Amino acid sequence: LFNRGAQQVRLPRVVDCGPFFPVLVSFRRAAVPHLVPLLGSGDAEVRFYATFLFSELVYPEAAHALVPRLFDRDYQLRILAIDVLKGFRGTGEFEEALRDLRRTAESEATDPDRRQIAAEALGELRDRAAIPTLLGLLGNEDPTIAETAAQALSTIARQDFGMSRRKWRAWWEKNREQHRVEWLIDALLHPSAAIRLAASEELRRLTKQSFGYHFNQPKRERQKAQEQYSEWWKKEGRARFGA
Numbered sequence: 001l002f003n004r005g006a007q008q009v010r011l012p013r014v015v016d017c018g019p020f021f022p023v024l025v026s027f028r029r030a031a032v033p034h035l036v037p038l039l040g041s042g043d044a045e046v047r048f049y050a051t052f053l054f055s056e057l058v059y060p061e062a063a064h065a066l067v068p069r070l071f072d073r074d075y076q077l078r079i080l081a082i083d084v085l086k087g088f089r090g091t092g093e094f095e096e097a098l099r100d101l102r103r104t105a106e107s108e109a110t111d112p113d114r115r116q117i118a119a120e121a122l123g124e125l126r127d128r129a130a131i132p133t134l135l136g137l138l139g140n141e142d143p144t145i146a147e148t149a150a151q152a153l154s155t156i157a158r159q160d161f162g163m164s165r166r167k168w169r170a171w172w173e174k175n176r177e178q179h180r181v182e183w184l185i186d187a188l189l190h191p192s193a194a195i196r197l198a199a200s201e202e203l204r205r206l207t208k209q210s211f212g213y214h215f216n217q218p219k220r221e222r223q224k225a226q227e228q229y230s231e232w233w234k235k236e237g238r239a240r241f242g243a
Helices: 020-026 028-040 044-053 060-071 075-086 092-106 112-124 128-137 143-157 165-175 180-187 193-207 219-240
Strands: none
Touching (some): 020 044, 028 060, 044 075, 060 092, 075 112, 143 180, 193 219
């Protein structure tokens, strides 16, 4: 195993964590029903490593069981659960998990801490369908929920209108029909260097294209690269992403 308390840039792969974990992974789908109950263990270490194993055992039936770990009292485990759940994107179970998170974030009967965590997770999972929910939370009387909603909106849209419901709603009305990749392309010229950097990193990961873009280039060079991204989207990307 590894020391999860140590500061690490990223976790190792499951198969690189000693002899025991690779054996479990080798059982593939047959291991899932035996590991799912461990996700609810009273021992945080057991919950953590059970969650970690599902980064390799990406079977749809496990997705729903991972959702409670998004609310785990162990913060590091919550972050891990988000990363692991991303691997289930494209499955019906992943979409169901997102719907559960939206319902939790919207519910006024739900504990405020859970609503805040749900809003944060929706942002980290890049759930564009959550934007109406997050717009509604901007006016929440709990400032923590409202601020988390604003941050989640910024993460999904790669824009930043702070706590302004008016500006966010105007942006949404203008851009709601666009694919999220188009939002990322737009963000390449954002005034904020942090947003440009985040958008460019996501674009490279999603599209496998860079066109020589770097977030701190002179504006003219960034514009040129953005134009190339836009042309790529029209000629190839739109069809590739099913937009």
